[in-house]
Amino acid sequence: MQVTREQQQEWAALKYDVMAHSQREYNAIRQLFKGNEWNEEKEGSYRQLIQNAYDTVPTRGSLLNAYQHVWGYFKRIATPEELVRYRELSEHFSPTTDELLPFLRELTVKYQMKYLLNSNLLFPTKKTDS
Structure with a gap:
C-alpha cells in the first residue's frame, strides 16, 4: 500500500523535531518513506524510530x-x-x-x-x- 496523506502530514510535522533529537533516526525515517510504499512493518519501524529519537536528549x-x-x-x-x-x-x-x-x-x-x-x-x- 502507499503512504497516506495523513502519514505524510504527520511526518512533515515531526521531521524537524525528530532531527533536533537525532539525525540518525531522522535519516532512517526518510529511508522508510522513500518509494512511497508503506506496510505494517514500516509503520512499526516508523513509530519505534520516532520514540528512539524522543528518548535522545538534543545536543x-x-x-x-x-x-x-x-x-x-x-x-x-x-x-x-x-x-x-x-x-x-x-x-x-x-x-x-x-x-x-x-x-x-x-x-x-x-x-x-x-x-x-x-x-x-x-x-x-x-x-x-x-
Whole structure:
C-alpha cells in the first residue's frame, strides 16, 4: 500500500523535531518513506524510530542543525536585520538559553510559512502516538 496523506502530514510535522533529537533516526525515517510504499512493518519501524529519537536528549549541534534547516525557509526573504539577528543567535546559541527557537517561531508567523506553522519543533503539540 502507499503512504497516506495523513502519514505524510504527520511526518512533515515531526521531521524537524525528530532531527533536533537525532539525525540518525531522522535519516532512517526518510529511508522508510522513500518509494512511497508503506506496510505494517514500516509503520512499526516508523513509530519505534520516532520514540528512539524522543528518548535522545538534543545536543547543541543537533538543535542547531534542525534550526539551520528551518532557517532555510527564510534565508531569501528575511530582512538584513533578521539575517544579522539569526547569525548572532546562532553564534551564541545554548540549549539552556535558547533564544533561536522563539526567533524562528516569530519569523514563521510573520512570513506565514504554512509548512512550518505545522512543525512540532516550532509549535509543539504532541511527541508521538506510540
